[in-house]
Amino acid sequence: MKIDGKQYRSVWLSDDKKSIHIFNQERLPYSLEILTLSTMAEAADAIVTMKTRGAPLIGVVGAYGLAFAISEDTSDRHIEDSYKVLVETRPTAINLKWALQRLKQAVLNVPEISRKELAFKVCADIADEDVELCKNIGIHGLELIKQIAAAKPEGETVNIMTHCNAGWLATVDWGTALAPIYMAYNEGIDVHVWVDETRPRNQGTLTAFELGKHGVKHTLIADNAGGHLMQHGEVDMVIVGTDRVTANGDVCNKIGTYLKALAAKENRVPFYVALPSPTIDPEVADGVKEIPIEQRAGQEQSHVQGITELGKRGIVNTAPEGTRCANYAFDVTPAELVTGLITERGFCDANRQSIKKMFPELLSSSK
Numbered sequence: 001m002k003i004d005g006k007q008y009r010s011v012w013l014s015d016d017k018k019s020i021h022i023f024n025q026e027r028l029p030y031s032l033e034i035l036t037l038s039t040m041a042e043a044a045d046a047i048v049t050m051k052t053r054g055a056p057l058i059g060v061v062g063a064y065g066l067a068f069a070i071s072e073d074t075s076d077r078h079i080e081d082s083y084k085v086l087v088e089t090r091p092t093a094i095n096l097k098w099a100l101q102r103l104k105q106a107v108l109n110v111p112e113i114s115r116k117e118l119a120f121k122v123c124a125d126i127a128d129e130d131v132e133l134c135k136n137i138g139i140h141g142l143e144l145i146k147q148i149a150a151a152k153p154e155g156e157t158v159n160i161m162t163h164c165n166a167g168w169l170a171t172v173d174w175g176t177a178l179a180p181i182y183m184a185y186n187e188g189i190d191v192h193v194w195v196d197e198t199r200p201r202n203q204g205t206l207t208a209f210e211l212g213k214h215g216v217k218h219t220l221i222a223d224n225a226g227g228h229l230m231q232h233g234e235v236d237m238v239i240v241g242t243d244r245v246t247a248n249g250d251v252c253n254k255i256g257t258y259l260k261a262l263a264a265k266e267n268r269v270p271f272y273v274a275l276p277s278p279t280i281d282p283e284v285a286d287g288v289k290e291i292p293i294e295q296r297a298g299q300e301q302s303h304v305q306g307i308t309e310l311g312k313r314g315i316v317n318t319a320p321e322g323t324r325c326a327n328y329a330f331d332v333t334p335a336e337l338v339t340g341l342i343t344e345r346g347f348c349d350a351n352r353q354s355i356k357k358m359f360p361e362l363l364s365s366s367k
């Protein structure tokens with residue numbers, strides 16, 4: 001992805017190949033700060049504090065965290081202990097566990113002497129593969145946007161709603177939900193995006209940042225505006241990303257996604273979910289009952305942050321001092337509310353049969 005003429009990925013290896021660089025997403029969209037992570041503790045902290053975020057990206061950064069741990073100590077014990085620390089940094093997105101398990105299994109299968117080099121290679125593979133997966137999601141999602149554009153009167157804009165940030169900042173490049181939008185824009189389709197603010201962490205402002213840098217028309221809206229816009233025919237389709245899709249097609253994503261899906265169903269607006277296959281959790285069937293929903297600090301709810309008139313970052317309390325807050329970070333949209341899944345292999349319905357047909361290797365032995 002290009003920022004001010006320079007090509008970036010959201011995570012990249014340093015020149016000495018001993019550390020990685022990421023954008024500090026706590027500072028975006030106000031300032032473009034690049035961080036260097038060289039230890040497992042730094043990687044874990046970046047994930048917990050959401051300096052890095054988004055399901056596929058935390059998978060890659062978590063894997064590099066494990067690679068840093070392995071470069072300190074290649075023993076089985078240390079690898080297992082480090083895995084446990086990293087896998088608990090964020091509980092909901094399955095990509096983190098998927099990436100850590102893939103790396104752990106790969107290195108435990110080879111002699112200790114080869115582990116360090118292999119660990120960094122597996123991390124680079126996961127990152128490169130993520131770019132390919134997202135690119136293919138974009139290609140398939142583009143077809144859906146083209147269909148919607150073709151069904152509209154000539155010259156009318158295609159209005160797409162999205163929630164949270166599922167763009168290149170949440171993956172290694174392209175994004176999931178935003179990849180089809182970037183491709184549609186690149187092909188000259190007139191698209192406009194309704195960007196949910198996504199309180200309390202305001203990931204919508206990251207989406208606005210990305211879309212703005214790419215030149216895609218967009219409007220930032222309050223999270224509660226979605227139903228109103230759908231009711232008035234202002235939304236042609238919704239595309240969101242996801243942190244975990246169950247074997248039955250239930251979709252876990254940023255808090256508020258479920259409400260968007262309900263409003264979409266009521267207003268007959270198609271509701272699509274874009275995902276790479278590592279986001280599918282074949283071990284889980286019922287998303288509402290089985291997916292652990294992360295709860296974050298109440299301060300994220302009671303306080304807002306932004307840039308003051310003097311250009312300084314500021315945090316202010318908007319709630320009465322001492323108000324009890326609940327900060328659920330994700331919710332689950334039941335499969336029946338999902339029009340379809342946009343994957344790297346194409347489009348499929350959100351149910352076990354269709355997911356199994358598309359990814360037989362994932363679901364063959366699942367419950």
Ligand SMILES: CSC[C@@H](O)[C@@H](O)C(=O)COP(=O)(O)O
Nearest residue numbers: 053054055164166170241242254
């Ligand atoms: C391609 S990213 C899909 C999801 O990870 C994204 O929509 C999301 O919910 C991110 O949550 P976050 O809490 O910001 O990590």
